[in-house]
Amino acid sequence: IKLISDAGYQGEITSVSTACHQIEVFSRVLRTSISSFLEGGEEAIEKNLQEFTKMVCHGEHTYLYSQVLMHILAQEPKGGFNIKRLCQELQKCANEKGLEITPITMALSGAAAYPRACQALSSMLSRQALNPADITVLYKMYSEADPPPVDLIRVPSFLNLLIDTLFRPPSRVNPDHKSKYMYLLAYAASVVDILKKGGRKSVNKEELKPTIQALEKTQSLCTENKASSELIADVGTLFQCLKFPVVSMGVLKWVDHTVSEPSYFKLNTDHTPIHLVLVDEIATNHILLHQKALDLLIRLFEGSYEELDVLVRLELKKKLLDRMVHLFSGGCVIPVVSYIRKCQDTQDTDISLIRYFVTEVLDVIAPPYTSDFIHLFLPLIENKDITGSIKSEDGTDPVSEFIVHCKTNYIVN
Amino acid sequence: MAAGDTALWLHNKLGSTDDLWSGRTICSQLSQERLQSIQECFHTLQPHVKVKLLLAFLHMPRRNTEQWKADLEEILSMAENDSDPWVTMVAEMLRMYPSTGTVNLDLDEVSGTFADVITDLKKMMKKSLETRMLPLECQFVNRSALNSIAGHSAQPIKHFTLKRKPKSATLKRELLQKSNEVSNNRKNN
Numbered sequence: 001i002k003l004i005s006d007a008g009y010q011g012e013i014t015s016v017s018t019a020c021h022q023i024e025v026f027s028r029v030l031r032t033s034i035s036s037f038l039e040g041g042e043e044a045i046e047k048n049l050q051e052f053t054k055m056v057c058h059g060e061h062t063y064l065y066s067q068v069l070m071h072i073l074a075q076e077p078k079g080g081f082n083i084k085r086l087c088q089e090l091q092k093c094a095n096e097k098g099l100e101i102t103p104i105t106m107a108l109s110g111a112a113a114y115p116r117a118c119q120a121l122s123s124m125l126s127r128q129a130l131n132p133a134d135i136t137v138l139y140k141m142y143s144e145a146d147p148p149p150v151d152l153i154r155v156p157s158f159l160n161l162l163i164d165t166l167f168r169p170p171s172r173v174n175p176d177h178k179s180k181y182m183y184l185l186a187y188a189a190s191v192v193d194i195l196k197k198g199g200r201k202s203v204n205k206e207e208l209k210p211t212i213q214a215l216e217k218t219q220s221l222c223t224e225n226k227a228s229s230e231l232i233a234d235v236g237t238l239f240q241c242l243k244f245p246v247v248s249m250g251v252l253k254w255v256d257h258t259v260s261e262p263s264y265f266k267l268n269t270d271h272t273p274i275h276l277v278l279v280d281e282i283a284t285n286h287i288l289l290h291q292k293a294l295d296l297l298i299r300l301f302e303g304s305y306e307e308l309d310v311l312v313r314l315e316l317k318k319k320l321l322d323r324m325v326h327l328f329s330g331g332c333v334i335p336v337v338s339y340i341r342k343c344q345d346t347q348d349t350d351i352s353l354i355r356y357f358v359t360e361v362l363d364v365i366a367p368p369y370t371s372d373f374i375h376l377f378l379p380l381i382e383n384k385d386i387t388g389s390i391k392s393e394d395g396t397d398p399v400s401e402f403i404v405h406c407k408t409n410y411i412v413n
Numbered sequence: 414m415a416a417g418d419t420a421l422w423l424h425n426k427l428g429s430t431d432d433l434w435s436g437r438t439i440c441s442q443l444s445q446e447r448l449q450s451i452q453e454c455f456h457t458l459q460p461h462v463k464v465k466l467l468l469a470f471l472h473m474p475r476r477n478t479e480q481w482k483a484d485l486e487e488i489l490s491m492a493e494n495d496s497d498p499w500v501t502m503v504a505e506m507l508r509m510y511p512s513t514g515t516v517n518l519d520l521d522e523v524s525g526t527f528a529d530v531i532t533d534l535k536k537m538m539k540k541s542l543e544t545r546m547l548p549l550e551c552q553f554v555n556r557s558a559l560n561s562i563a564g565h566s567a568q569p570i571k572h573f574t575l576k577r578k579p580k581s582a583t584l585k586r587e588l589l590q591k592s593n594e595v596s597n598n599r600k601n602n
Contacts, residue, residue: 023498024526031530038534038541045546059433060468061503064516068506072518072531079538081563085546092549099434103471104516112514115475150558156549163553190555207555233599235592246553277588280581287569288552326581333572366576373572 005029020058023065029055030066034073037086045089053093063094064104071108088156095128095157102126109155114148117141121158130161132177139180142187147203154188159246166215167250168257171223182219186211189246214241215250222254228274235274239281248282248289255279256296265316266307272319280326290332297323298339318356325360337376344380355386362398367405374406416453423451423458427465436465437472448484455488460497467492467503470510478511485511498524543567 005025019029033052037044056066067087074084094101102125111118120134141148153159162185165173173181190207193200218241221234231238241247255275258264265273283293301320305313328336340357343349358380381387387399395404426439455463470478470485478485489511492504505523506516521528547563554562 023502023524027524027526027530031533034534035537037546038537038544041544041546059464060436061433061464061499064468064471064506065502068516068518068520069527069530071516073534073538076535076538079542079544081548082538082541082544082546084548088549100437100472107471107510107514107516110515115514118514119475154550154554154558156553159550159553188550189553190558192558192561204557207557211555232588232592233596235588236596239589245555249553272584274588277581277584280585286552287566288547292552322580322584325579329575329579329581331569333570360579364575364577364579365573367574370570370572372570 017058019055020062026062026065027069030069034070034083034086038079038082041082045085049089049093053090053097056090057094057097057099060099060104063090063099063101066090067104067108091157100126105155109152110149111152114141114152117148117152121152121155124161125155125157128157128161130165130181132174132180135177135180135184138184142184149200150188150191150193150203153184159185159188159249163246163250163253166219167222167253169223169225169254171219178219179216182212182215185246186215189244211244211246214244214247217241218247218251222251228268231274235277238278242278242281243285245286245289248286249292251278252282252289252292252296259300262307265305272322276319276323279323283323283327283330283332287331290327290330291335294324294327294332294335294339297327314350314353317350317353321353321357321360325357325364328361329364333373334376337373337380341376341380344383344386351385354380355390358386358399359390362402367409369406369410371410374410378403378406416450416457419447419450420454420457423454423462423466427462428459430461433461433465436468439466439469440472443469443473443477443481445481445484448481448488452484452487452491455491460495460500463492463495463497463500464503467500467507470507475514478514482511502527 002022002025005022005028018025020026033048033055036048037052040047055062057063067090070083070087070090074080074087076083091101091105102122105125106112106118106122109118111121116137120137124130124134138153142153162181165171166178166181166185186208190205190211192204194202194204217237221231221238226234238251242251255278259273259275279293279296282289297320301317301324305316308316324336324339340354344354361377362381381399381402391397391399395401423439427435429435451466458466467489470489489504489508492500493508495501495504502520502524505520508517509515510517521531545563545566551559551562559566
């Protein structure tokens, strides 16, 4: 195996235990894998993460070694954040496998310099649950004049726990402590440590107060358990608050929970439910939340809704497709069209719905197009089952015009 | 406990090669005497048992690591001179752990391969500055904090020209209008 590795054929070493046995071989396989993520980006995470996790999590020693190596790379000022993401994806997968990785995460985070904060965080992270005592410790430290670095609490799993506790109904936070939860969440979302020569020069808290206020307003609206008709008056306020990414994350969590109630769409059939319009607004404001919003819409789109009449069900799915077209028009192009292509390929979606999506898209787009988009979209357009009925004989319809435009201006296979 | 018994105990606890995450299972049974006994039998242990034993240190309560610092460091220094490269590497990574609670990141001298991989990947990172796999906390943070984490973002690719806004725009307009009416009515009443 070492000879194969020495000769540079890391890709040939496919057995995990073989790759992990010798540290030299493991290091090289690790190098090959990390390079492939650096080349492939988000798509590579989607495709290769599972296999990568299997190798890294083979043993606690391989996990520690990989995290140490990547931690060093993540400190690089240029592009280090790409590697940091990989570290986090691995942490997430290891957690899901039930592996106890918190001590390694904490030992690498620099939290040791703040033993009290470190202890409070570790206890919550390893139990995956928040508690008022540990939150109070952190709250006190972060309200003092010389707070610990913000990075210590800017940890995705901790932020997710805060969002979950505050926004997933029914929120059961003790009212005496609620403001501390919100303070810490807003602190992590808004404060910037200004660094100079490796040390901290100052702490910029300018956005802390408005972020807390937006969180407070939204959280109280979300927990009042109002019906859609009562919420209407608050839409303006909600839209203002959604400009803060952390508020949008909370609202997405709340919407997800609210619309997943079995009776939700049964009770909201006459218009587009207000909660879905909030998803539109989140997509408009935050490119980084596009995928999360799309994931939610896909889950809703794939729901069976057997309690609804067939036609009502189709109408609901069209409303969900309108949301996807909204995401598409806001720049989430490839993921949305790829999903619809998948629906077409697996043939489990009513063809009239795919036709509806195509029509709506053609209605809003104009050239110039990228070739990536054309290659993904053209097969939907050229499928006679989808577009046959919306083409006119004289070729002046949007479908024919799109095909002609592509054939004239692009090399299409 | 005699060194032979300690070795047997460790083998029973950590001998399995199926579960390579089991180091922490011995934490609650460690004591200063046992750590001293381990020092005597350390050289007789199988490499994977040694590795798991060292990793158990990470799971000990902090007060214990501080209290037994000298014994833990003694075991780590024996492991640093081990003939098995994994044992040496794990010991080097944990070298400062008992005293500082942190992992040693200065490993270039320990392993040439480690140093080479770091150098290669740093070059690779410079070549792939276009890649944007943003850390997960970026989804939560305001723009100024985002810039401090990942620099200014590049413009997203424009796959087409938007000739008109989709239906959602009308819906938003109508909803805001309705919202205004309702809240004005509320104020008036």
